[in-house]
Amino acid sequence: MPEQQAKEFISRMMTEIHKQVIGQQQPLQMIVAALLAEGHVLLEDVPGTGKTTLAKALSQTFQADFHRVQATPDLLPQDLLGGMIYRPQTGEFELRKGPIFTQFLLFDEINRSTPRTASALLEAMAEGQVSIDGSTLTLPKPFFVIATQNPLESQGVFPLPEAQLDRFLVKVKLGYPTLEEERQILQRFRTGTQPEQPQPVITPELLAGIRQQCKKVLLTPDVQNYLLHIVRATREEQTFLIGASPRAALSLMALSQSLAWMDGRDFVIPDDIKHSVVPVFAHRVVLTPDRRARGETEESALLELLERITVPSELAITP
Structure with missing residues (x-):
């Protein structure tokens, strides 16, 4: 499309x-x-x-x-x-x-x-x-x-x-x-105004076609490495008791592809991944007790983690 x-x-x-x-x-x-x-x-x-x-x-x-x-x-x-x-x-x-x-x-x-x-x-x-x-x-x-x-x-x-x-x-x-x-x-x-009822705009057939298009959205090697560095950081840093699983990594990729498609692009950029990290990971990772005792949340810890990971250059993210 x-x-x-x-x-x-x-x-x-x-x-x-x-x-x-x-x-x-x-x-x-x-x-x-x-x-x-x-x-x-x-x-x-x-x-x-x-x-x-x-x-x-x-x-x-x-x-x-x-x-x-x-x-x-x-x-x-x-x-x-x-x-x-x-x-x-x-x-x-x-x-x-x-x-x-x-x-x-x-x-x-x-x-x-x-x-x-x-x-x-x-x-x-x-x-x-x-x-x-x-x-x-x-x-x-x-x-x-x-x-x-x-x-x-x-x-x-x-x-x-x-x-x-x-x-x-x-x-x-x-x-x-x-x-x-x-x-x-x-x-x-x-x-007392009754709002209009939403009208159907998507059929199961159209949804299936769009889902296939989303799967074809490109991740360049540098963008894929950026995604994997984020995933591995949740496992290797001392912030989290439980890090992101391989299923979480697949979910992060899929959501990033959908966001790129919705923005009219056929390739993923780092911002797509950044916007996806908290919604995809926050309910999957678990903070260490000492971090939680300081008043931190999974959301704030993930945002802090994103600040420490190097973002690929523009030349490396375009196909």
């Missing part, structure tokens, strides 16, 4: 989403990039910041089946996956598919569910299939998950295990709106 068409496509998608969502331009860009990179998204922030609204608006721009699951502590794995039920009329067992059998799944407040239920997503997110009563069933394609979670300081939440977190390509924080954005939100609700 030519550069101008790529930008027009992303612009149309963002325009439709902004019929429901005010602001959040940067988080939206990262979420769309994750969709194009064939990854899943974890949205984290305090309740009431519009996580669910954003996810639903994105799903409406996508011509695909959509299901929403509200997590609670008593939600069971079979409530998500489904199971075999007995039909007295026929004397046979019949599969009742759960809400996971969809193309776009919104799992709301995932960390309010028990670890057993949250782990039911592992196979689905990693392999696009689920196992029910000894049978393996393939999920529809594409299969895209947006899960929202409340901060760990909130009441009644369970921390997600590392294996579960690793299945999310990115973790995105929305943050609070700006003063002007919050004024627009108040105005919309004060007047």
Whole structure:
């Protein structure tokens, strides 16, 4: 797809989403990039910041089946996956598919569910299939998950295990709106104006074609070495107890390629990698206890690490 068409496509998608969502331009860009990179998204922030609204608006721009699951502590794995039920009329067992059998799944407040239920997503997110009563069933394609979670300081939440977190390509924080954005939100609700519904602009076939184009975005040897130096630094420096895994490195490459494509380029530049590091790594790496005791976070430590790694010259990043 030519550069101008790529930008027009992303612009149309963002325009439709902004019929429901005010602001959040940067988080939206990262979420769309994750969709194009064939990854899943974890949205984290305090309740009431519009996580669910954003996810639903994105799903409406996508011509695909959509299901929403509200997590609670008593939600069971079979409530998500489904199971075999007995039909007295026929004397046979019949599969009742759960809400996971969809193309776009919104799992709301995932960390309010028990670890057993949250782990039911592992196979689905990693392999696009689920196992029910000894049978393996393939999920529809594409299969895209947006899960929202409340901060760990909130009441009644369970921390997600590392294996579960690793299945999310990115973790995105929305943050609070700006003063002007919050004024627009108040105005919309004060007047009772119903926002327009986003219209579908992307089909599964179009998405599959774009994903293939993103995979073809070039990483020159110097840019690839820059990416690998960042990955290895998380493992070798004393800042992190757990560094980035090979899967994290692949995720960083895929997201960088998607961001480059969205910007209308067929090659990755260091800025694409820089913008991807925190969303891809922050939920995968673990700080050492002494660093955490100083008040540092994974995000701040990663940004500090980026400052110490030499960026390739412009001549080395262009094909």
